[in-house]
Amino acid sequence: MISSIEMGTNIDFSHSPRIDQVGLEERAARFTKRSIKKETKLNGLLLTLNMIDLTTLEGKDSEGKVKQLCYKAQHLHDAYPGLPNVAAICVYPSMIKIVQKALKGSGINIASVATGFPSGQVPKSLKISETKFAVAEGATEVDMVISRGKFLEGEYNYVFDEIAAIKNACGSARLKVILETGELGNMDKVRRASDIAMYAGADFIKTSTGKIQPAATMPVTLVMLEAIRDYYYKTGRMVGMKPAGGISKSKLALYYLVMLKETLGDAWMNNHWFRFGASSLANDVLLQIVKEKTGTYQSGNYFSLD
Amino acid sequence: MATKKKNNTIKLNFDTVRNYAPALESKSAATIKPQYDLFINGKFEKPLSKKYFSTINPSNEEKLSEVAEANTADVNRAVKAARSAYEKVWKKMAAKERAKYIFRIARIIQEKARELSIIETLDGGKPIRESRDFDIPAAANHFFYYAGWADKLEYAFPNRNANPLGVAGQIIPWNFPLLMAAWKIAPALATGNTVVLKSAETTPLTALKLAEIIQEADLPAGVVNIITGGGETGAALVNHTDINKIAFTGSTEVGKIIQKATAGTNKKLTLELGGKAANIIFEDAALDEAVEGVINGIYFNQGQVCCAGSRLYIQESVAKEVIKKLKDRLESLIVGDPLDKNTDVGAINSRQQLETIQKYLKIGQQEGAEKYESSCALPQKGFWCRPTLFTNVAQSNRIAQEEIFGPVLAILTFRTDDEIIEKANNSPYGLSAGVWTDKGSKIFNMTKRLKAGVVWANTFNKFDPTAPFGGYKESGYGREGGLHGLMPYVNLSNK
Secondary structure (H helix, E strand, O other): OOOHHHHHHOOOHHHOOOOOHHHHHHHHHHHOOOOOOHHHHHHHHHHHHHHEEEEOOOOOOOHHHHHHHHHHHHOOOOOOOOOOOOOEEEEOHHHHHHHHHHOOOOOOEEEEEOOOOOOOOOOHHHHHHHHHHHHHHOOOEEEEEOOHHHHHHOOHHHHHHHHHHHHHHHOOOEEEEEOOHHHOOOHHHHHHHHHHHHHOOOOEEEOOOOOOOOOOOHHHHHHHHHHHHHHHHHHOOOOEEEOEOOOOOHHHHHHHHHHHHHHHEHHHOOOOOEOEEEOOHHHHHHHHHHHHHHOOOOOHHHOOOO | OOOEOOOOOEOOEOOOHHHOOOOEOOHHHOOOOOEEOEEEOOEEEOOOOOOEEEEEEOOOOEEEEEEEOOOHHHHHHHHHHHHHHHHHHHOOOOHHHHHHHHHHHHHHHHHOHHHHHHHHHHHHOOOHHHHHHHHHHHHHHHHHHHHHHHHHHHHHOOOEEEEEOOEEEEEOOOOOHHHHHHHHHHHHHHOOOEEEEEOOOOOOHHHHHHHHHHHHOOOOOOOEEEEOOOHHHHHHHHOOOOOOEEEEEOOHHHHHHHHHHHOOOOOEEEEEOOOOOEEEEOOOOOHHHHHHHHHHHHHHHHHOOOOOOOEEEEEHHHHHHHHHHHHHHHHOOOEOOOOEOOOOEOOOOOHHHHHHHHHHHHHHHHOOOEEEEOOOOOOOOOOOOOOEEEEOOOOOOHHHHOOOOOOEEEEEEEOOHHHHHHHHHOOOEEOEEEEEOOOHHHHHHHHHHOOOOEEEEOOOOOOOOOOOEOOEEOOEEOOEOOHHHHHHHEEEEEO
């Protein structure tokens, strides 16, 4: 069987399927009509926690801040033992070693952004060396950004080759490819970028850096999920999905899970194939879980702010 | 895990999609009386027939209530009340005053939206999501829209006088009970006519609730009369000599009978009858959105929609892919208790309708078409049909020609633009059609040549009170909705 990359080099990505924005938004809105109650809600909330890439990506990130975040990841709410861990901690490459030490033995993944995040405006060679650095430091997952400028110029082969090169530099680390959908202009382009990333070897496709508005939305995520489905049917290879930025409430997270379940089915309903990139979602989910268990909402002051 | 099966087919697994915890709308939020009389001259009156019949919940066959069966004498009473209200009150009332009453009806429908949704779902079997998000809001909107026209008829018909006709006899179907009542009553009232409306035999309850709303709105007695009964009641209304206008929505078969009965009288007539809409997917369409449109086009209200997109034509180059997507989508449709907010497809309206659908399922297989149905489980009691599609259908198959009025999609393929126009128009019906393409010019080319009253482009089953709706050929004539919807209720004279 020929590889995905070989298939990809023979595809004219300008012919990626077209998206009808009106119909897409209607379909995405339909998922929010689902009424998620009782055990379905509780299971969904627990799953959401388990899918979070707890993230800090700021210029002012410090060792102290990152350590606290790692502690939080392993002790989400000790008043309720038995809660799942988050999926990963996501940081800049300079923080990987700190994370690795703090997370030792927890089983939580270490994700690092790379490739000149968030703009990606550095030469390809630096992107590759940054990726290699991240992996050498101990990142088990790499979140790269695509070259949006080249993509919008129509240089799809350039974008494809760059992703393939980064994938190569990742070794055994899983590669998440950030499309930065808020800069792509329309849904046709989101679909096209998704196809390029997957054929070039992405293990995950991810909506956003969180630095650009709009970040993740349900319609954008739906386009990407449908791209994953079509790619899976063509190649038999599963690709993960990570909406990032703008998902801070558990109700919205549950709608994302409904959309995931009804688009890709049960196989994707775990943190190997789906992640939420979020910094403040966890506490709202915890609030809701405690509410489901006790019947009352607690003050936000009972949940640690890390 | 998604598995690569031995035969090398890759499949998505939707096994647990239907396992959401129940999210039932509460029955207790609706009041249904054990018995309903006829609404004549502003009051609920015992039927002279002394007869009542039961109305049941089609999702579990439990009796909901019993309603009066109007006979000819009852119809006479209702028409007399409507005539008297027309002559003494409604005809003389200032148009802006008429408008206020119609607005009031619209507002009370909105206030009682939750109760009306629940009753619509209980009586008809449609999912609560649909009655809550479509039927009831659309009914209120229709009253709001025509309330606005009441004192502006001179702008609808410039330099002409728009005179009311008198008494309108209106007969509505069971698929959208309250909405069809709104489609009929609102324009009639706005133009100054009075009304005798007969609701459908299997779904009388929301029309009777509407009668209560009309009472609450303090509409002058006799302006709207609502009677219940079956075919004989309808015939008595159609044949009544003091009626000026008949508006009927229902089957083509009954429509033809009504047209014969009104021939040679001076009754105005509008008919909104059956359909077998062609939904056409071109290879350049946004396929995922087209698939969603096709699903909504045929499984909305269990396919019991006169404008349902029941004939799907797919351009051959994308047929395989579209059919695969449709099959996947069938698996994520939730079929079950209509009161559950997560239900996508509810119960079939009546045993009789279920038998008709089952007859066509057999015919389709006998004709050699390939049947594919959702793998969902069906409830034990009640009238249920799995969402179904047929592939390998030919234009000459009965399932491609005749209206099934159920959740059954016939899929055909085509190659060229001229071929599809010919095939799409090759039907005794002409109510609606759909075109899916990314190319704007193709949309205009197609919509010009399709013989259908409504043609949707890159969408389906969209309704708005401002948009006229109605058919070509055996799908009937006359338009409802929009400015056009005023025409069947007025006589125009020169100023």
